[in-house]
Amino acid sequence: MDADRQSFEAYVQARGPGLSRHAYLLTGDHHLAEDLAQQALLRVAGRWKRVVANGDPDPYVRRVLYHQHVSWWRWRYRRVRETPLDTIDRPVPDEADAVAVSLAVRAALARLAPRQRAAIVLRYFGDLSEAQIAETLGCQVGTVKSQLRDGLARLRVLAPELAGRLEVQS
Structure with missing residues (x-):
């Protein structure tokens, strides 16, 4: 379990900023992007051993990130902000x-x-x-x-x- 945790922590340190940028571009808001990236990583953390066993975790993590974003804009009322x-x-x-x-x-x-x-x-x-x-x-x-x-x-x-x-x- 300790090796899995270290592997996940190393992944978050290496790919966390990139995931946050993707989340920001999806949401357009820094705070929502941080929440979205954190929520996606929390969902992945519980399945990390299986995710890593299948090879490169990036596609899976991006998919979770996108699906979490879709879930947010489907089920929660969000005010659309338009910058002129x-x-x-x-x-x-x-x-x-x-x-x-x-x-x-x-x-x-x-x-x-x-x-x-x-x-x-x-x-x-x-x-x-x-x-x-x-x-x-x-x-x-x-x-x-x-x-x-x-x-x-x-x-x-x-x-x-x-x-x-x-x-x-x-």
């Missing part, structure tokens, strides 16, 4: 350019449908293949492709100012 994109169109100093792009990306992602947001986050921020995304989301590869296509099209409409900044290939 028109606050970003004023001139920004060079050193703050990256912050402006980051805010625009976050605002645009927050306005996508949850499955589109999840697919885009996993593909372009998590660098997963379409097959890995399909496994994580529990759907077909064709569904992932259509979610990515539709989500990218919506992002182009929601945040046209990002067109020259982000090189996202469909």
Whole structure:
């Protein structure tokens, strides 16, 4: 049991920040992201021995993270926060350019449908293949492709100012 605990703790230390980033991109809120990542890791901790026995734990943990997020937005009332994109169109100093792009990306992602947001986050921020995304989301590869296509099209409409900044290939 002690070796399993050490293995899990090492995994959390190594992958915890990455899971928190994924959770943040899914939720759009730092506090909710921390809660989501912690809840997902708590669910995985009880099954850690079986998870590790099956090989790489990352796909399983990402799937738990996503399903926990889906559970939250299905069963709990959440107020959708939309940040107006028109606050970003004023001139920004060079050193703050990256912050402006980051805010625009976050605002645009927050306005996508949850499955589109999840697919885009996993593909372009998590660098997963379409097959890995399909496994994580529990759907077909064709569904992932259509979610990515539709989500990218919506992002182009929601945040046209990002067109020259982000090189996202469909």
